[in-house]
Amino acid sequence: MNRFLPFEAIAAFRFMREGTAQTTLIVAGVALGVGVIVFMSALIAGLQSNIIRRTLNYMAPIVIVPPEQVARPQRGGTSGLLAENVQPRSQQLRSIDQWQKVREQVARLPSVVAVTPVVSGPGFALRGDANKAVTVTGIEPESYVRVIGLEEKIIAGRLPAGASDIVIGTELSKDLGAGVGDKLRLTTASGAAETLNVVGLFDFGNKAVNERNVYIGLRVAQNLLNLAGGVSSMEVKVHDPFEAETIAQTIQSETGLQADSWIRTNAQFFTAMAAQSLSNTLIRFFVGLTAALGIASVLVVSVVQKSKEIGILRAMGTSRAQVLRVFLVQGGVMGLIGSLFGCALGWGFLAVWRGVALNADGTPLFIIEVEPELFALAAAGATVVGILAAVVPARRAARLDPAVAIRG
Amino acid sequence: MADTPPPGPDAAQTLRLEGVYKSYGIGTPAELEVLHGIDLSLRPGEFAALIGPSGGGKSTLLNLIGLLDRPTAGRLFVTGREAGVLGDTELTRLRGRNIGFVFQYHYLLPAFTAVENVMMPILAARGRPDDAMRKRAGMLLDKVGLTPWRDHMANDLSGGQQQRVAVARALAMDPALVLADEPTGNLDTKSADGVFDVLREVNESSGTTFLIVTHDPRLARRCDRIIELVDGNIVSDRPNAAEAPGNR
Ligand SMILES: Nc1ncnc2c1ncn2[C@@H]1O[C@H](COP(=O)(O)OP(=O)(O)O)[C@@H](O)[C@H]1O
Ligand SMILES: [Mg+2]
Numbered sequence: 150m151n152r153f154l155p156f157e158a159i160a161a162f163r164f165m166r167e168g169t170a171q172t173t174l175i176v177a178g179v180a181l182g183v184g185v186i187v188f189m190s191a192l193i194a195g196l197q198s199n200i201i202r203r204t205l206n207y208m209a210p211i212v213i214v215p216p217e218q219v220a221r222p223q224r225g226g227t228s229g230l231l232a233e234n235v236q237p238r239s240q241q242l243r244s245i246d247q248w249q250k251v252r253e254q255v256a257r258l259p260s261v262v263a264v265t266p267v268v269s270g271p272g273f274a275l276r277g278d279a280n281k282a283v284t285v286t287g288i289e290p291e292s293y294v295r296v297i298g299l300e301e302k303i304i305a306g307r308l309p310a311g312a313s314d315i316v317i318g319t320e321l322s323k324d325l326g327a328g329v330g331d332k333l334r335l336t337t338a339s340g341a342a343e344t345l346n347v348v349g350l351f352d353f354g355n356k357a358v359n360e361r362n363v364y365i366g367l368r369v370a371q372n373l374l375n376l377a378g379g380v381s382s383m384e385v386k387v388h389d390p391f392e393a394e395t396i397a398q399t400i401q402s403e404t405g406l407q408a409d410s411w412i413r414t415n416a417q418f419f420t421a422m423a424a425q426s427l428s429n430t431l432i433r434f435f436v437g438l439t440a441a442l443g444i445a446s447v448l449v450v451s452v453v454q455k456s457k458e459i460g461i462l463r464a465m466g467t468s469r470a471q472v473l474r475v476f477l478v479q480g481g482v483m484g485l486i487g488s489l490f491g492c493a494l495g496w497g498f499l500a501v502w503r504g505v506a507l508n509a510d511g512t513p514l515f516i517i518e519v520e521p522e523l524f525a526l527a528a529a530g531a532t533v534v535g536i537l538a539a540v541v542p543a544r545r546a547a548r549l550d551p552a553v554a555i556r557g
Numbered sequence: 558m559a560d561t562p563p564p565g566p567d568a569a570q571t572l573r574l575e576g577v578y579k580s581y582g583i584g585t586p587a588e589l590e591v592l593h594g595i596d597l598s599l600r601p602g603e604f605a606a607l608i609g610p611s612g613g614g615k616s617t618l619l620n621l622i623g624l625l626d627r628p629t630a631g632r633l634f635v636t637g638r639e640a641g642v643l644g645d646t647e648l649t650r651l652r653g654r655n656i657g658f659v660f661q662y663h664y665l666l667p668a669f670t671a672v673e674n675v676m677m678p679i680l681a682a683r684g685r686p687d688d689a690m691r692k693r694a695g696m697l698l699d700k701v702g703l704t705p706w707r708d709h710m711a712n713d714l715s716g717g718q719q720q721r722v723a724v725a726r727a728l729a730m731d732p733a734l735v736l737a738d739e740p741t742g743n744l745d746t747k748s749a750d751g752v753f754d755v756l757r758e759v760n761e762s763s764g765t766t767f768l769i770v771t772h773d774p775r776l777a778r779r780c781d782r783i784i785e786l787v788d789g790n791i792v793s794d795r796p797n798a799a800e801a802p803g804n805r
Contacts (some may be wrong), residue, residue, distance in 0.1 A: 150673060150686040159686070163668035461664045464625060465678040466653015466730065468646055492666040555660060556616070 157471055160329050160462070161478035168451060175447045176487045179535075182436040183491020183527050187519075188498035195517035201390070204415060207353045207362070209296050209384035209392040211256070213400060213408045215243045242270050244379025251404050252383060260387050260396050263295035268370035274317070274363060276325040276333040283321065283363045285335060287370020296386040299351065299364065305329050307347030309366050309445040315345035318359030319352045335363070339375045380511040439540035440487070440531065444480050448542035452476065452549075459546050460554025476543030477536050484535020488528040494511050495527075570634065571733050571766040572622060573598040577631035579617055579760040579789075591617045593789045594631065601733065602764040604757065606771055606780035606797075614789045615770045616738055622768065623736050624652040636733050653682050657765075658728030661739040665711035671722045672698055678729040690729075697725035701755045717748025723782065726756050728765070734757075737769040741776065753779065 150159055165172045245251060248266055256264045268287035273280055290308045294300050299316075300308055306329040309316050315333065317325075327333050327347050336342040345365060353359060371377050385408075387396050393410035400408040413418055452459070459472055499517060506514040578591040591614045599605060607615050620626040621633060625639055633640045636655050640648060657678075665674045675694035680686055698707050703720040706714055714722065720740060727735050737756065741749035753776055760767050771777050778797065785793040 150676075150682075152686050154686075155684050156680045156686075159680070163666075167668045457664060458666055461658075461660075461666065462677070462681065463649070464623065464652070464658045465681060465726065466649060467681040468649045470646075471681060550626075552620040555625070555664065 154351065156467075157212055157474040157478050159180060160475045161482060163480055164455065164475070165482065168447075168454075171450070172449050173386050174481065175443050175483055175488065178443050179440045179484060179487025180490035180494055182440050183488045183531055184498060186433050186436055187527050189429055189432060190523055191495070191499055191517050191519045192502070193425055194520075194523075195515055196323025197425070198518070199515040200418065200422075203354060204411065204418075205390055206302070207297065207355060207358045208411055208414075209437065210387050210390045210411050211385040211397045211400065211408055212414075213246050213251070213383040213385065213404070213406050214381070216405060216407050240509060242374055242376055242381050242486025244376055244381065245383060245406060246297065248380045248383065254404060255383070255385060255400055258396070258399065260389070260392060262386040263292060264294040264383055264385050264386055265289055265296045266367065267382050268367055268369075268374055268376055268379070269294070269336065269381050270374040270376075272335050272337040272363075272373065274321065274325060274335055276327050276331070281321060281324055281326045282361070283335075284361050285337065285370055285373060286362055286364050286508040287367045287374070288364055290368050293384075296384045302351040302353050303333055303349045306347070309348060309364055312341070312366055312368060312369050314344050314348040316349040316351060316364040317347055318362055319350055320356055320360035321363065322347075323349050324360070335365070335373060337373045337375075339373075340510070341373045342373065343369055343373060345369070388429060411430070437534050440484070441534050443540040444483050444535050445541060447483075448476055448539050449545070451479075452542045452546045455546075456549055456554045460551040461547050463549070463551035463557065468511030472549075473543045473547040476546050477539045480535040480537075480543070481532050482535070484533070484538075485528060487535075488531030491531065492524045492527055495524075518555055567729060569600070569637075571599045571601050571603070571636060572768075574622070575632040575634075577618075577621060577633060577698035578629045579614070579621060579626075580629045583629065590629075591789050592621075592628075595789075595791060597784070597791065597794075599734070599766050599768060601766055602760070603782060604760045604767045604769075604780050605782040605784055606769050606777040607760075607784050607786060608771060608774075608777050609792075611772075613786045615786055618786065619738050619770060620767070621734050622734075624648050624658050638730040653678060654730055655733045657730065657732040657735040659720070659723045659727050659735065659737040659740045661742045665714075665719055667710070667712045670708050670710055671703060671714065671718075674711055674722055675725045675729055678726060682730065694725070695731065697728055698722070700728075700759065701725045702751075715748070717744050717751055720744060720748070720752050721755055724752065724759070728759060731761050731763075732765065734766045734768065737767065738786075739772065742772060749773070749776070 216232070252264050252266065255261055266289055269287055272283055272285040274283045288309070290310065294308070303316070304319065306316070315335070317327065322328055325333060329350060331348055332344055333347060334342060334344050354367070371379065374381070387393055390411065394412045397408040397410040400406070462472060496519070499519060499550050503513060503517065508514055574595050574597040577592060577595040578590065580588060580590040582588045595618060599640050607618070609615055621628050624635065625713060627641070635651060638651060639650065662674040666677065670676065672694045673693065675697050676686065679693065683690065695704070695707060698704055701724055703718060703721055703725070706718060711719060711722065724740070740756070741752050744752065755769055756769065757779065759765055769780065777783055780797055783795055784791060784798050
């Protein structure tokens with residue numbers, strides 16, 4: 150008898166050891182359930198955080214643009230076909246009014262980390278015979294890198310600094326055959342054109358972005374896109390990307406501009422993510438319920454089998470509360486031990502998964518970071534489930550009439 | 558132990574029953590009155606036999622005295638305290654401190670060793686094991702002659718040995734009263750005599766009161782007092798002349 154354990158724990162352990170087969174079986178069941186939960190949760194969390202990380206790599210959590218102009222029917226027309234005239238204005242670039250002021254205003258919000266002005270629009274990149282449609286993005290490098298980690302994505306060369314610098318993605322570099330030190334020509338719909346020096350190559354790990362985005366200085370972009378002195382949007386980084394939508398609404402109401410959060414822009418993804426989380430919660434619930442029923446049924450049988458022993462314990466001065474706790478401890482311990490094995494099992498599943506889920510080049514499909522809290526939570530959850538499952542049998546044991554139990 | 562009881566009505570008596578009735582199945586068609594107004598008292602150090610035909614209510618009476626069950630009517634005092642006014646928790650405590658049980662079938666806890674079984678009542682009362690209770694359990698096992706078996710699991714012992722462990726366990730809390738319900742009913746004559754000797758020795762050395770249900774007239778004759786219960790009534794209650802103290 151361990152002198153550090155109370156009576157209840159000592160009795161609980163001995164009772165469980167007596168029914169080794171049942172105890173082992175139920176602990177194995179709990180372990181399997183917890184293993185599946187740990188594996189699923191880590192997998193889903195890994196998947197989601199990878200998608201989020203990749204998205205926020207090249208996308209600001211909030212983008213501020215000029216308010217949408219409401220298209221109005223033109224008055225006084227002789228034609229009766231009003232509807233024909235109710236069309237959105239052409240996609241002509243507009244600037245944010247007094248953007249410097251807006252920038253200061255937004256930067257003051259406590260939830261905002263950084264704000265950067267951007268001039269962005271469609272264009273063509275030409276080199277020799279090659280010709281590719283691109284998204285021209287004029288940036289202010291000092292503030293831009295505080296919003297989008299562009300400098301970490303530069304794999305060759307540097308960020309654009311001078312008026313004739315351009316940074317392009319690895320895909321576009323391949324398509325045009327232009328590397329660092331080469332020249333290429335950028336034209337836009339307005340007819341403006343510039344010849345620029347490729348000073349850097351980036352890789353965002355996203356083919357479309359690597360193909361389409363080109364970064365140049367703010368001034369050059371203003372000239373090319375016919376937006377002298379103006380900016381087409383402002384990109385905002387916030388402390389908590391999941392708060393982006395609320396913050397966007399605050400910005401919108403304070404500035405009168407339109408602020409789009411990445412949550413709204415990627416609504417489909419977030420809906421899918423919510424569905425994933427919901428199904429994961431359902432799985433947890435049912436696994437927990439199954440474990441609880443298993444533990445409860447084992448303990449109910451145990452109470453019946455041990456009713457004489459319980460009667461004896463009561464006759465020798467054990468209180469109802471003590472008997473109750475003897476069985477609650479059994480439930481909790483089965484849950485806890487099961488969950489510890491379950492955590493190891495989940496860890497094993499994840500190791501196998503890591504070995505199997507590889508890209509063609511042998512790099513992991515995506516990184517799964519298992520947080521220690523997941524294990525702590527699984528262990529705590531299983532213990533609580535075990536204790537709760539033991540409530541009914543434990544109460545039955547405590548209420549046992551010792552005179553009847555001993556009589557048999 | 559022929560002293561006259563000291564003055565002071567209740568405290569002097571280990572046990573007193575006043576008009577105790579017990580019915581089973583109250584309110585059902587099978588309602589059955591098993592005890593019909595029992596008056597009984599036991600003085601400290603008495604060694605009494607409870608005899609009578611099977612079904613006469615002996616076990617029922619013992620359960621009431623042992624505070625495992627409550628009478629339908631009447632009053633019951635254990636070491637001067639009235640049981641009827643106590644709640645379940647207090648009743649459990651009173652039982653744990655003052656009453657030891659030995660049942661017919663050696664009800665040991667099979668998951669524990671001999672010495673651990675003897676420790677259990679003290680462990681339940683104190684909450685955590687310690688050396689003092691281990692020592693006391695060892696001493697009691699020695700008293701019943703089981704020191705060589707102290708660390709054997711309960712199920713590895715013979716019937717007679719198990720019953721002697723049960724006797725040691727009944728004595729663990731140094732109770733005022735030990736109740737034994739046919740403690741030798743399941744043993745061969747030799748083992749039965751051994752267990753009975755132990756009970757008698759404890760009674761003589763520590764003055765513990767015993768109430769022993771037995772069917773064996775030979776054993777009943779070795780008690781100081783014989784109480785006969787027939788159909789829920791005490792039909793005779795007499796000192797046992799053959800076992801007058803001092804002339805054994
Ligand atoms: N829990 C119970 N419910 C109903 N009847 C009982 C119960 N316990 C005992 N009896 C009845 O009470 C009577 C006395 O039984 P018991 O006290 O065991 O007698 P003894 O121990 O003298 O053989 C018997 O008729 C028995 O059937
Ligand atoms: Mg009986």
